[in-house]
Amino acid sequence: MAVTIVPELSTVDEDVWRRTEAIIAEGLAGRPNAISRQLVLFIRAVNVLALVRFRRPFHALDGARRLRLLSLLENAPILAIRRGVWGLRTLVFMGYYGQDDVKARLGYRAHPLGWRAVRREGADS
Amino acid sequence: MKHAQYDVLIVGSGAGGGTVAQALIPLVRSGASVLVVEKGPRFRDEDFTGHELDMAPALYEDGGGFLTADGTMTLAMGVAYGGSTVVYTGTSLTVPERVVRRWEVPGLDHADLVTRSEKYAAENNVHLLPDDEINENNRLFVEGCRAAGYEARQFPVNVKGCLGSSLCNLGCPNQAKQGTNRVQLPRAEREGVHVVTRAEALRIDDRAVVVRVGEVRPGDKGEPSEWEPGDYRVEAATVVLAAGAVGSSTLLLRSGFGPRLPRLGEGFTCHPAFILVAEHVREITNDVGHPKSYYLDRAEEEGWVLETCMYFPFITAKNLTGFGPPHSTLMKAFSRLQMILVLATDKVTAGNRITVDRRGRPAVHYTFTPAVVESMVRATRAATRIFFGAGAARVHAPPANPPLIERDELPDLDERIHSRFFRSGRVSVSAAHLMGGCCMGSEASRSVTDSWGRVHGYPWLRVADASLFPDSVEINPYLTIMGLADRVAEGIIDDHAVNRASPREAR
Numbered sequence: 307m308a309v310t311i312v313p314e315l316s317t318v319d320e321d322v323w324r325r326t327e328a329i330i331a332e333g334l335a336g337r338p339n340a341i342s343r344q345l346v347l348f349i350r351a352v353n354v355l356a357l358v359r360f361r362r363p364f365h366a367l368d369g370a371r372r373l374r375l376l377s378l379l380e381n382a383p384i385l386a387i388r389r390g391v392w393g394l395r396t397l398v399f400m401g402y403y404g405q406d407d408v409k410a411r412l413g414y415r416a417h418p419l420g421w422r423a424v425r426r427e428g429a430d431s
Numbered sequence: 432m433k434h435a436q437y438d439v440l441i442v443g444s445g446a447g448g449g450t451v452a453q454a455l456i457p458l459v460r461s462g463a464s465v466l467v468v469e470k471g472p473r474f475r476d477e478d479f480t481g482h483e484l485d486m487a488p489a490l491y492e493d494g495g496g497f498l499t500a501d502g503t504m505t506l507a508m509g510v511a512y513g514g515s516t517v518v519y520t521g522t523s524l525t526v527p528e529r530v531v532r533r534w535e536v537p538g539l540d541h542a543d544l545v546t547r548s549e550k551y552a553a554e555n556n557v558h559l560l561p562d563d564e565i566n567e568n569n570r571l572f573v574e575g576c577r578a579a580g581y582e583a584r585q586f587p588v589n590v591k592g593c594l595g596s597s598l599c600n601l602g603c604p605n606q607a608k609q610g611t612n613r614v615q616l617p618r619a620e621r622e623g624v625h626v627v628t629r630a631e632a633l634r635i636d637d638r639a640v641v642v643r644v645g646e647v648r649p650g651d652k653g654e655p656s657e658w659e660p661g662d663y664r665v666e667a668a669t670v671v672l673a674a675g676a677v678g679s680s681t682l683l684l685r686s687g688f689g690p691r692l693p694r695l696g697e698g699f700t701c702h703p704a705f706i707l708v709a710e711h712v713r714e715i716t717n718d719v720g721h722p723k724s725y726y727l728d729r730a731e732e733e734g735w736v737l738e739t740c741m742y743f744p745f746i747t748a749k750n751l752t753g754f755g756p757p758h759s760t761l762m763k764a765f766s767r768l769q770m771i772l773v774l775a776t777d778k779v780t781a782g783n784r785i786t787v788d789r790r791g792r793p794a795v796h797y798t799f800t801p802a803v804v805e806s807m808v809r810a811t812r813a814a815t816r817i818f819f820g821a822g823a824a825r826v827h828a829p830p831a832n833p834p835l836i837e838r839d840e841l842p843d844l845d846e847r848i849h850s851r852f853f854r855s856g857r858v859s860v861s862a863a864h865l866m867g868g869c870c871m872g873s874e875a876s877r878s879v880t881d882s883w884g885r886v887h888g889y890p891w892l893r894v895a896d897a898s899l900f901p902d903s904v905e906i907n908p909y910l911t912i913m914g915l916a917d918r919v920a921e922g923i924i925d926d927h928a929v930n931r932a933s934p935r936e937a938r
Binding site for chain 1: 479480481482483484488493494496501502503564593594595596597598604605714716718719720743744745747748749752753754755756758759762763765766832854855856857859
């Protein structure tokens with residue numbers, strides 16, 4: 307599911323995966339236990355839906371079908387399902403985009419020294 | 432349980448609590464004792480790293496992920512020495528006359544409130560940033576507004592020595608933002624006001640507040656508390672609640688004030704907000720410079736405000752709708768992204784309220800009314816026109832499906848961006864301007880306090896934060912909170928003078 311949400315995760319090395327998982331685990335650790343339980347339930351429900359619709363568990367679907375299923379759920383008429391997708395994607399985004407080297411690859415350059423850092427960088431180059 | 436006794440106890444140290452603490456300095460000079468208890472820690476300068484995942488859990492209630500009861504909106508509440516003034520952007524506006532008139536609070540005068548707010552604006556170095564400190568993200572907003580037929584206005588901001596880190600919402604790493612943590616609280620402490628951090632008010636118990644002082648956990652940022660960890664019963668002749676709209680309402684509800692104050696927790700409102708991003712064909716300066724320098728105010732006419740903004744990668748990723756390749760493509764364009772924050776200036780609506788659950792934790796009940804959704808949709812259309820007017824190639828609009836709108840779709844904007852695409856739970860909505868719950872008024876049946884923040888039926892108990900607002904303030908609220916808190920402090924000083932003159936009537 308994480309790979310469906312952030313496609314880059316399909317090509318990253320073990321270190322990035324480990325960091326992604328560690329950030330998600332830390333994020334969940336600071337939240338009420340009910341959140342983790344709801345998340346587990348939601349992931350199970352997605353697998354059941356994949357079986358019902360495509361006769362395969364979610365992880366055995368091709369990328370296009372995974373994306374289609376999660377998109378359907380993101381637009382589901384039932385709020386609890388939409389919330390489930392929102393929670394899942396929020397965690398995956400936190401795990402991936404929370405990493406410093408990922409931010410740097412995106413071109414995110416915010417620095418505590420602000421304009422001074424930009425000018426220094428310009429002078430160096 | 433340990434015991435302590437003060438003349439005045441202030442719960443919370445943000446725009447309300449910090450202001451009251453400083454304004455009571457004359458009382459301290461005359462021998463009174465004043466204590467501020469703050470749930471969050473006192474951060475050291477070096478604690479402000481600007482790292483998103485490092486700072487958000489330290490600075491915000493629930494790490495910034497506090498959800499409304501139905502889970503469709505996150506609420507941002509700062510928890511620190513200085514409260515939410517540590518995490519705001521310092522945008523400094525005074526309350527419009529129409530808002531105070533609509534509040535209809537007997538004894539609350541617009542001119543008086545503005546005079547008080549302006550006193551704090553001057554104290555906090557509020558000014559317009561010079562042109563050479565405005566980044567392209569903000570300049571493009573101004574250009575886009577001009578092209579779309581709108582007039583952008585510049586935000587006065589309360590910074591001193593701003594380096595343009597763009598990290599305001601993660602706590603200024605350069606101590607430039609003039610929140611109560613930098614101005615009012617240090618001044619109050621120098622004059623003898625006591626501030627105890629990591630001190631959570633658990634309940635009010637007959638002119639006393641039970642306070643739990645927490646210890647520093649491994650990995651925590653900030654100083655240890657000034658008091659030993661443990662529970663304290665702090666007695667005080669006057670108690671001032673300034674724990675924010677949710678915090679103050681929750682504390683009163685948890686302490687059993689509900690039956691005698693039927694409006695307690697009612698009248699909650701906020702400015703629900705989401706982020707719009709637009710992709711330009713070239714890189715722009717967006718992650719350096721003050722992030723919020725301009726705005727477009729259509730609150731009076733259409734119930735919305737647009738503000739420039741710049742958020743961090745995870746927050747940005749979370750706020751874009753969808754996932755997978757289209758989402759990833761937009762994130763890879765980060766250095767070419769322009770951002771605008773859409774805010775709906777929601778009015779008080781029956782049913783939107785604060786309650787407490789069985790364990791005394793706050794539950795904020797909030798529903799997006801059709802009027803709010805329509806405001807957000809209209810604001811999104813306006814912002815999209817502004818983006819394209821500024822030369823953007825495409826715009827990501829949450830209330831559109833698919834959310835990416837190309838320039839050649841401009842003629843179809845009313846159809847492409849529509850309320851039928853706004854599905855709560857799918858669109859990431861958050862709010863930082865939380866208001867109401869202890870609204871001012873003249874009668875206990877219709878309000879919780881009088882116009883001086885005194886709780887009806889409890890002359891020793893006052894409220895001094897945004898929970899006093901009877902309805903939306905329609906602007907960034909901190910200066911209005913400071914103005915109201917200044918009135919609360921004046922009322923306390925007047926009471927003190929009366930009590931000293933007639934000791935038999937004291938308490």
